[in-house]
Amino acid sequence: MPSLSEVYRAHPVHVQHKHPDLNSLQELPESYTWTQMEDQANNHPSNCGLNEGVPVIDLNDPNAPKLIGHACISWGVYQVVNHGIPFTLLDEIQCLGETLFSLPSHHKHRAARSPDGVDGYGLARISSFFPKLMWSEGFTIVGSPLERFRQLWPQDYNKYCDTVMQYDETMKKLAEKLMWLMLESLGITKEDLKWAGAKGQFKNTCAALQLNSYPTCPDPDRAMGLAAHTDSTLLTILYQNNISGLQVHRKGTGWVTVPPVPGGLVINVGDLLHILSNGLYPSVLHRVLVNRVQQRLSVAYLCGPPPNVSICPHEKLVGPNQPRLYKSVTWNEYLGTKAKHFNKALSTVLVSSAISEFLEAKETQ
Numbered sequence: 001m002p003s004l005s006e007v008y009r010a011h012p013v014h015v016q017h018k019h020p021d022l023n024s025l026q027e028l029p030e031s032y033t034w035t036q037m038e039d040q041a042n043n044h045p046s047n048c049g050l051n052e053g054v055p056v057i058d059l060n061d062p063n064a065p066k067l068i069g070h071a072c073i074s075w076g077v078y079q080v081v082n083h084g085i086p087f088t089l090l091d092e093i094q095c096l097g098e099t100l101f102s103l104p105s106h107h108k109h110r111a112a113r114s115p116d117g118v119d120g121y122g123l124a125r126i127s128s129f130f131p132k133l134m135w136s137e138g139f140t141i142v143g144s145p146l147e148r149f150r151q152l153w154p155q156d157y158n159k160y161c162d163t164v165m166q167y168d169e170t171m172k173k174l175a176e177k178l179m180w181l182m183l184e185s186l187g188i189t190k191e192d193l194k195w196a197g198a199k200g201q202f203k204n205t206c207a208a209l210q211l212n213s214y215p216t217c218p219d220p221d222r223a224m225g226l227a228a229h230t231d232s233t234l235l236t237i238l239y240q241n242n243i244s245g246l247q248v249h250r251k252g253t254g255w256v257t258v259p260p261v262p263g264g265l266v267i268n269v270g271d272l273l274h275i276l277s278n279g280l281y282p283s284v285l286h287r288v289l290v291n292r293v294q295q296r297l298s299v300a301y302l303c304g305p306p307p308n309v310s311i312c313p314h315e316k317l318v319g320p321n322q323p324r325l326y327k328s329v330t331w332n333e334y335l336g337t338k339a340k341h342f343n344k345a346l347s348t349v350l351v352s353s354a355i356s357e358f359l360e361a362k363e364t365q
């Protein structure tokens, strides 16, 4: 079975590798200036959280499974609190991110992502799909961060490796718990999903860790931290520091800010869970805006299935009144499709009879 790095390597996206130190810029360069033209997602109305917000769900609430199911159907995203991840671990990973991104630019470039690689320091992978650059920098970890961290911190890489390993392990357990809460809301039980393993532990799931930094920006209204996209995952668990910037798009509502909740984690439905749910759970379109005053940091745990397992709408969700919307696809294949078609990737997996309905629904968004 290919590893996640091999899968990514097989589908390279071409990202500009040398970029300026954003912290040193006093003005927004032309190459970072976004207009309505580049940001097609901006054509949607904006409703920055004035009415209804993204649901915040307490995992200790006996009603949590119901609330999660409802949030997945109506938003494709929710926040969780009382999730059992120690605050100290969240502080540690945030501290790691702060330390990493505050290194001098030339130092970070020692651990730069290679042109056909996935791990290391660099611009967002989605940059290649846009004519303008995004006001952010990222660091991707797939598997062990040891080699990369040695390049960054020749003396004390060990303590940072320990933090990442611990974060990974803890997130894996939370991802398993959340996957089942989300699946059981659809009526899918452990017996129904063979690839999840006999105990439903999702033992062979694959994950990557994405650290993101959004430095303060001299002209935030014309810049874009991270352009609108959906995640190619089953689900994503996102930790954000206490600075706003993340927005999600909801059909009929528009863009809504996801305010940081102390100790909270944002859970996104990804494209593969959308397929598995036969379209019942939307994979949430999201983006990040920047600000003039404070650096924003986030850590995304991107969780997918084993790369060669076929993911398709679950048979329990397909019937005479619920036509099957998507073909089967492996994560490996889907990442290839995404590297080529980006935000149109999902529509390439639609079964042909569903295409016209899909397009009609898009038009009414």
Ligand SMILES: O=C(O)CCC(=O)C(=O)O
Pocket: 210, 212, 226, 231, 238, 240, 246, 286, 288, 297, 298, 300
């Ligand atoms: O920084 C954020 O809040 C979002 C990051 C994100 O969407 C991603 O890494 O895929």
Ligand SMILES: [Fe+2]
Pocket: 229, 230, 231, 286
């Ligand atoms: Fe994302």
